Amino acid sequence: xxxxxxxxxxxxxxxxxxxxxxxxxxxxxxxxxxxxxxxxxxxxxxxxxxxxxxxxxxxxxxxxxxxxxxxxxxxxxxxxxxxxxxxxxxxx
Numbered sequence: 001x002x003x004x005x006x007x008x009x010x011x012x013x014x015x016x017x018x019x020x021x022x023x024x025x026x027x028x029x030x031x032x033x034x035x036x037x038x039x040x041x042x043x044x045x046x047x048x049x050x051x052x053x054x055x056x057x058x059x060x061x062x063x064x065x066x067x068x069x070x071x072x073x074x075x076x077x078x079x080x081x082x083x084x085x086x087x088x089x090x091x092x
Contacts, residue, residue: 020074027074030082037089042069052085 016022039045046065049056056065067073068082 023074023076023079024071026079027068028071030079030086031069031071033086034082037086042066045069049082049085052088053081056081 016025034045034048039048046062046069049065050062055061064073064078068078
């Protein structure tokens with residue numbers, strides 16, 4: 001079956017095999033949304049999160065933000081915080 005192309009890029013759809021893959025895909029989509037609204041550098045993203053969510057200001061939380069940025073962290077409570085932050089930014 002031919003793949004759909006958007007802006008010269010091939011769109012590939014697949015069904016995640018398990019919950020961890022589903023969360024990883026969701027994390028990638030969320031990061032992409034931050035990049036689309038202008039936070040395309042890790043430092044800008046971390047600064048944004050820390051300015052808006054106090055619980056991500058300690059050393060351990062900074063490591064979580066870094067891991068998320070490079071695609072190695074996708075836990076549901078964290079992703080929910082990022083979704084809420086995106087919604088807040090979109091309504092400003």
